[in-house]
Amino acid sequence: MMYMSKELLADINVLRGRLWGDVITPHDNDWDEVRKSFNLLIDQHPTAIVYAESPEDVQATIRFAKRAGLRVAPQGTTHNSGPLGPLRDTILLRTTRMKGVTIDTERRVARAQAGAVWGDVTPLLEGTGLAALHGSSPTVGIVGYSLGGGLGWQARKHGMQANSVTAVEIVDPHGELLRATADQNADLFWALRGGGGNFGVVTAIEFKLHRTPVVYAGAMFWPVEHAAKVFERWSEMLPQLPDEFTSTARVLAFPPLDEVPEFLRGRKMTVVNGAVLGDSELGERLLAPLRELEPEIDTFEEVDPSALARLHMDPEDPMPYLTGHMLLDELPADGLTGLIEAATAEDSPLVVFELRHMGGALHRAAPHHGARATMAGDLLLFLVGGVMEPGDEVAVNEAIEGVLEAAAPWRSATSYINFIEEPAAADEFFDPRTLDRLRQVKSEYDPQNLIKANHELV
Numbered sequence: 482m483m484y485m486s487k488e489l490l491a492d493i494n495v496l497r498g499r500l501w502g503d504v505i506t507p508h509d510n511d512w513d514e515v516r517k518s519f520n521l522l523i524d525q526h527p528t529a530i531v532y533a534e535s536p537e538d539v540q541a542t543i544r545f546a547k548r549a550g551l552r553v554a555p556q557g558t559t560h561n562s563g564p565l566g567p568l569r570d571t572i573l574l575r576t577t578r579m580k581g582v583t584i585d586t587e588r589r590v591a592r593a594q595a596g597a598v599w600g601d602v603t604p605l606l607e608g609t610g611l612a613a614l615h616g617s618s619p620t621v622g623i624v625g626y627s628l629g630g631g632l633g634w635q636a637r638k639h640g641m642q643a644n645s646v647t648a649v650e651i652v653d654p655h656g657e658l659l660r661a662t663a664d665q666n667a668d669l670f671w672a673l674r675g676g677g678g679n680f681g682v683v684t685a686i687e688f689k690l691h692r693t694p695v696v697y698a699g700a701m702f703w704p705v706e707h708a709a710k711v712f713e714r715w716s717e718m719l720p721q722l723p724d725e726f727t728s729t730a731r732v733l734a735f736p737p738l739d740e741v742p743e744f745l746r747g748r749k750m751t752v753v754n755g756a757v758l759g760d761s762e763l764g765e766r767l768l769a770p771l772r773e774l775e776p777e778i779d780t781f782e783e784v785d786p787s788a789l790a791r792l793h794m795d796p797e798d799p800m801p802y803l804t805g806h807m808l809l810d811e812l813p814a815d816g817l818t819g820l821i822e823a824a825t826a827e828d829s830p831l832v833v834f835e836l837r838h839m840g841g842a843l844h845r846a847a848p849h850h851g852a853r854a855t856m857a858g859d860l861l862l863f864l865v866g867g868v869m870e871p872g873d874e875v876a877v878n879e880a881i882e883g884v885l886e887a888a889a890p891w892r893s894a895t896s897y898i899n900f901i902e903e904p905a906a907a908d909e910f911f912d913p914r915t916l917d918r919l920r921q922v923k924s925e926y927d928p929q930n931l932i933k934a935n936h937e938l939v
């Protein structure tokens with residue numbers, strides 16, 4: 482355990498006295514509990530952890546860190562803490578206690594404090610005919626998701642959540658509370674919508690809600706042996722699909738746990754999930770080619786859009802895992818076959834092999850968009866392997882690298898920042914012009930590099 486100097490501890494005690502929230506240090510009994518991450522493989526060792534309860538707490542923490550020569554790493558759910566590294570001389574500033582959400586159905590705008598997760602918003606929208614551009618899990622933080630881009634079930638129709646953000650409230654590295662909108666601090670507003678958490682500590686975010694009266698959504702399941710023909714049919718359908726349909730095709734290994742429904746428990750399955758923004762008539766027509774393949778289970782039906790929050794069946798409790806990701810410009814039939822073979826090999830330790838359909842609005846830039854204006858590629862590849870025993874790491878890593886290598890010939894020029902869970906160079910995420918502009922905004926707002934994001938711009 483790393484202990485701190487008497488002087489720093491004394492200063493931290495002064496900070497403690499100034500905050501509504503809490504400061505926890507390696508000297509506190511609950512230290513090992515609070516420094517845990519959603520991914521249990523990640524070992525965070527910051528100087529101290531602050532639980533802020535208000536923008537004033539954030540301001541006091543930033544001013545303190547500046548005086549003490551420490552950096553500040555804002556953090557919500559810890560869902561993407563892997564790239565942060567050891568966090569030496571850094572205060573981890575958790576926003577999890579700032580969870581207020583308000584919905585204005587008239588103006589079709591939501592406002593969420595920095596600690597709110599998508600699961601705090603979706604129940605409030607039930608029955609309103611409005612939907613937010615959330616992603617696959619209700620446990621993901623709205624702010625972290627939106628700052629990176631935010632890819633959800635309406636992505637092909639409405640693009641990324643970042644481009645539906647209308648205002649961001651942020652404490653800058655001088656401790657000032659700013660508002661960034663299209664008209665106020667417009668350069669910062671541009672950078673925050675895709676450039677990640679590099680520019681300050683966001684305290685609240687406002688974003689558009691989209692009229693979505695009904696969706697036809699669900700999942701079809703086949704035994705894993707059907708993977709080749711299901712993926713082939715799905716990929717043949719993609720070029721004809723309207724922007725109203727966003728879908729994923731996956732091979733999932735369900736663990737033999739009681740919380741998994743009995744019909745899936747301990748089985749490896751081929752799954753197509755999706756959401757059609759429309760009624761059952763449209764949905765049935767679009768899904769007919771997949772239905773011909775007679776899924777073992779088919780849950781597609783007309784539902785309220787709030788049901789999309791758990792459509793992807795993501796795990797909600799912390800676990801140890803490794804991931805892999807790549808955007809693919811295209812994937813011809815022989816390439817797809819190679820990937821499916823790697824993903825369905827009997828000894829593969831992967832629990833998720835996933836292709837998400839991109840395109841539609843994700844390929845259309847608009848002048849009002851932020852730094853993440855579009856998403857490259859036709860398909861997004863995502864892989865997960867559980868590391869239940871320390872030795873598993875090697876085999877999982879090999880399996881991930883094997884699939885990524887097989888997909889490499891079709892790799893897009895950039896990757897998606899929210900899906901990279903290990904340290905990566907900034908030019909992996911942004912084209913040179915966007916990266917230059919992001920770096921200019923960073924040097925203007927944070928010349929001393931006080932703020933530490935998971936993915937930095939260096």
Ligand SMILES: Cc1cc2nc3c(=O)[nH]c(=O)nc-3n(C[C@H](O)[C@H](O)[C@H](O)COP(=O)(O)OP(=O)(O)OC[C@H]3O[C@@H](n4cnc5c(N)ncnc54)[C@H](O)[C@@H]3O)c2cc1C
Nearest residue numbers: 557558559560561616617622625626631632678683934935
């Ligand atoms: C189960 C699961 C499902 C997911 N599904 C999707 C999906 O469908 N679509 C998608 O696009 N992404 C998805 N993601 C990825 C997710 O969007 C990223 O992991 C995102 O970074 C999570 O943000 P967070 O705030 O929850 O996590 P954190 O780890 O708390 O934050 C990640 C980073 O965001 C920044 N940040 C967070 N809060 C603040 C703040 N208040 N001020 C400034 N910076 C801040 C920081 O740089 C921080 O390091 C998923 C992740 C998981 C684990």
